[in-house]
Amino acid sequence: MMLVTALAVAGCDGGKDDVETKTIDDAKAVVQARAESVAGQLGGVLTRPSLLDAPCTGRRGESGGDGVYFIQGGYQVALPAAEHVATAARVRDEWKAAGWTITDNRTIGTTAILAATTPDEFKVHLESTVQGSALALLVYSPCYGSPSGGNHAAWQ
Amino acid sequence: MSEVTLRMLFDVDTDAIGRRADGWLRMAGSIDDACEELIRVSRDLEHVWPDGPAAEAAAARGHDLRSEASNAYPPCRRIGDALRLHADTLRGLQGRVQGIAAEASGRGFSVDVTTGTVTAPSRMFTESGSPQIVAQQIAAYVNEFRAILAQAAESDASTADAISVNLPDATAGFGTLGLPPVDEATLRDQQGRTPKEVNGWWRTLTPEQQEQAIRDFPELVGWLDGVPSTDRDVANRLVLTTRMDALRSDADAHARRLADLLMNDPRNRFEIQRETEAMNAAQSQLDKLAEVDKALQRLGPPGLLLGVDGSGDGRVVIAVGDPDTALHTGVWVPGLGTTMEGNTVDNVKRMQTVNAATDLYLDQPGQVSTVYWLGYDAPDLNNFSVVGEGRSEQGGPSYLHFMEGLRATHDTGPSHLVAMGHSYGSTVVAEAALTGRLPVDDIMVQGSPGMHTDHASDLMADPRHVWAGSAGNDPVSETSNVTKYTQLVPIAGPFIGDAYDDGHGVSPHEAAFGANQYVVDTSGHTHYWEQDSESVNNQARVLVGQYSRVGTVHGSPPPDVVP
Numbered sequence: 001m002m003l004v005t006a007l008a009v010a011g012c013d014g015g016k017d018d019v020e021t022k023t024i025d026d027a028k029a030v031v032q033a034r035a036e037s038v039a040g041q042l043g044g045v046l047t048r049p050s051l052l053d054a055p056c057t058g059r060r061g062e063s064g065g066d067g068v069y070f071i072q073g074g075y076q077v078a079l080p081a082a083e084h085v086a087t088a089a090r091v092r093d094e095w096k097a098a099g100w101t102i103t104d105n106r107t108i109g110t111t112a113i114l115a116a117t118t119p120d121e122f123k124v125h126l127e128s129t130v131q132g133s134a135l136a137l138l139v140y141s142p143c144y145g146s147p148s149g150g151n152h153a154a155w156q
Numbered sequence: 157m158s159e160v161t162l163r164m165l166f167d168v169d170t171d172a173i174g175r176r177a178d179g180w181l182r183m184a185g186s187i188d189d190a191c192e193e194l195i196r197v198s199r200d201l202e203h204v205w206p207d208g209p210a211a212e213a214a215a216a217r218g219h220d221l222r223s224e225a226s227n228a229y230p231p232c233r234r235i236g237d238a239l240r241l242h243a244d245t246l247r248g249l250q251g252r253v254q255g256i257a258a259e260a261s262g263r264g265f266s267v268d269v270t271t272g273t274v275t276a277p278s279r280m281f282t283e284s285g286s287p288q289i290v291a292q293q294i295a296a297y298v299n300e301f302r303a304i305l306a307q308a309a310e311s312d313a314s315t316a317d318a319i320s321v322n323l324p325d326a327t328a329g330f331g332t333l334g335l336p337p338v339d340e341a342t343l344r345d346q347q348g349r350t351p352k353e354v355n356g357w358w359r360t361l362t363p364e365q366q367e368q369a370i371r372d373f374p375e376l377v378g379w380l381d382g383v384p385s386t387d388r389d390v391a392n393r394l395v396l397t398t399r400m401d402a403l404r405s406d407a408d409a410h411a412r413r414l415a416d417l418l419m420n421d422p423r424n425r426f427e428i429q430r431e432t433e434a435m436n437a438a439q440s441q442l443d444k445l446a447e448v449d450k451a452l453q454r455l456g457p458p459g460l461l462l463g464v465d466g467s468g469d470g471r472v473v474i475a476v477g478d479p480d481t482a483l484h485t486g487v488w489v490p491g492l493g494t495t496m497e498g499n500t501v502d503n504v505k506r507m508q509t510v511n512a513a514t515d516l517y518l519d520q521p522g523q524v525s526t527v528y529w530l531g532y533d534a535p536d537l538n539n540f541s542v543v544g545e546g547r548s549e550q551g552g553p554s555y556l557h558f559m560e561g562l563r564a565t566h567d568t569g570p571s572h573l574v575a576m577g578h579s580y581g582s583t584v585v586a587e588a589a590l591t592g593r594l595p596v597d598d599i600m601v602q603g604s605p606g607m608h609t610d611h612a613s614d615l616m617a618d619p620r621h622v623w624a625g626s627a628g629n630d631p632v633s634e635t636s637n638v639t640k641y642t643q644l645v646p647i648a649g650p651f652i653g654d655a656y657d658d659g660h661g662v663s664p665h666e667a668a669f670g671a672n673q674y675v676v677d678t679s680g681h682t683h684y685w686e687q688d689s690e691s692v693n694n695q696a697r698v699l700v701g702q703y704s705r706v707g708t709v710h711g712s713p714p715p716d717v718v719p
Binding site for chain 2: 019050052070073075091104106108109110113123125128129131133134136138140
């Protein structure tokens with residue numbers, strides 16, 4: 001019994017940091033604006049949008065179930081496969097110039113994978129779709145505190 | 157085709173036959189859907205309008221209409237299946253003709269596919285030194301062609317027969333006589349058959365029979381591997397709502413009885429205790445089912461309930477997206493400490509996370525299904541069941557059967573199926589895979605303590621299709637950490653650590669195991685599904701068959717699945 005107790009509690013010793021307070025709708029609007037900005041850099045428009053809120057977790061995986069959440073924006077931007085690699089390279093340079101930290105930068109044939117963290121702690125991820133007719137775009141906000149507190153559950 | 161010739165076989169457009177098969181099967185599907193809708197909207201007519209000649213006439217007409225529409229489905233499906241088989245057969249025979257012709261040409265013979273003749277140049281007779289052998293070779297080729305033509309003719313005749321016997325009667329159509337209802341014994345018999353056989357049987361039923369079986373025996377249909385997922389969903393939701401209503405009523409009755417006892421007979425401790433226990437038992441089971449209901453409510457339309465049973469520790473299977481139509485399906489087994497009432501919502505969320513990440517990689521939405529499979533009794537947190545193989549040995553056969561069911565119920569399009577397991581759940585996947593019959597394209601696990609073998613090639617014929625992720629500080633998969641923790645347990649600690657390690661074998665992310673270790677950037681044992689992580693991205697890449705994109709620590713990924 002002590003074994004399983006030890007396993008169960010391992011890795012959960014963090015706490016809640018101070019975060020900016022924002023309503024979910026406002027946070028979604030911020031993510032949407034950031035995604036539109038990236039789509040502009042890519043030279044396309046956002047399709048298949050999905051904006052979800054989810055509880056934040058700390059560096060050690062602790063749940064921010066006390067009203068701390070982030071927004072995940074998922075999109076596609078239509079772009080011919082032949083342009084993915086060059087476009088990603090151009091955007092990567094623009095992101096670098098803007099002070100973003102590149103965290104992934106790969107090309108596999110005509111597939112481009114590019115990810116970065118912005119100075120204001122957004123995460124942005126670009127990746128070619130399987131069929132190659134678009135780039136998948138994911139934008140993750142930093143953690144926000146809900147003005148009303150309480151738990152946040154995604155996909156409601 | 158009265159007499160099939162090689163030329164005819166050669167010229168057959170098998171794609172065109174295949175398109176016609178698809179057309180019939182689509183029509184069968186539409187009839188099935190329309191029948192279900194018709195049955196659903198008209199089944200209560202006799203209850204709300206029971207009396208009078210007009211009501212009787214309406215009921216009779218409704219019955220005839222349901223039967224006739226329902227009777228149209230099986231023949232339509234049989235014609236589609238026959239055409240599909242014919243197209244596949246002829247395509248295979250064309251390939252064999254081409255192969256034989258190429259081989260014969262390569263050996264110097266001339267093949268005329270118009271006449272079906274094989275000839276040898278005169279020099280072959282003179283140079284071979286044995287004209288008889290050359291003649292025998294020619295005869296062998298001709299005989300092979302004849303055998304192929306006989307098979308083509310047989311396929312042609314059986315297909316024509318299937319079409320003619322399944323066409324509606326010129327005057328009576330498909331008839332209004334309903335087929336006999338499915339009884340319990342017939343359904344129980346199906347439990348002993350393979351999912352493929354069950355699927356074949358289910359497809360012979362009319363929609364009216366299927367609906368009746370679902371309505372009368374939802375518990376049996378709901379867990380029957382080989383029944384299409386949408387039908388299982390209808391059956392299991394019926395089980396869920398019926399059972400929850402009964403439990404609420406049961407709990408309320410015991411609560412009322414308890415209140416009455418406390419008010420009027422407070423010294424009757426025996427009865428008070430009995431009513432309290434009964435009320436708590438009903439409430440406990442209700443809590444489990446309520447968690448399932450909550451998960452389904454959150455999911456909305458993409459959710460399919462493929463199994464539910466609140467008795468004992470509870471079992472539940474929930475799909476995010478329809479696995480019967482998805483291009484890519486992953487079926488995930490949870491591990492240590494998973495309970496129906498405590499983890500269903502959170503674990504379904506994990507499946508949503510992986511589903512959403514995978515879905516974005518595809519041009520069309522809705523082509524991914526991720527299934528939460530708690531079809532076994534997961535090890536408990538309050539005993540040592542986690543260190544043994546008993547639970548996985550019990551769960552492995554059920555998981556294998558379920559996966560065979562998904563193969564049987566998937567439509568005719570391509571299907572990439574992935575077995576997934578976390579923690580102890582990976583040992584359930586292992587038990588199924590070690591039979592050599594798990595019908596999957598990839599195996600992917602996270603936080604695995606071991607998979608009951610020392611090498612990935614025991615799980616998949618091609619170990620490049622075995623994937624394991626492990627966070628550096630995961631105390632379960634990093635077995636050295638287990639030992640570290642168990643050392644803290646006085647006296648029995650080292651023994652437990654050894655038993656845990658030895659019980660499940662080497663962790664599959666270890667290089668010696670021979671699987672691919674994918675990059676994990678999350679922390680601990682329970683955070684492999686954080687949305688903004690490479691842990692999730694890499695799971696999505698495996699699930700969608702884009703292996704070249706998966707970040708690996710070590711291993712040799714196979715070629716990508718061609719979209």
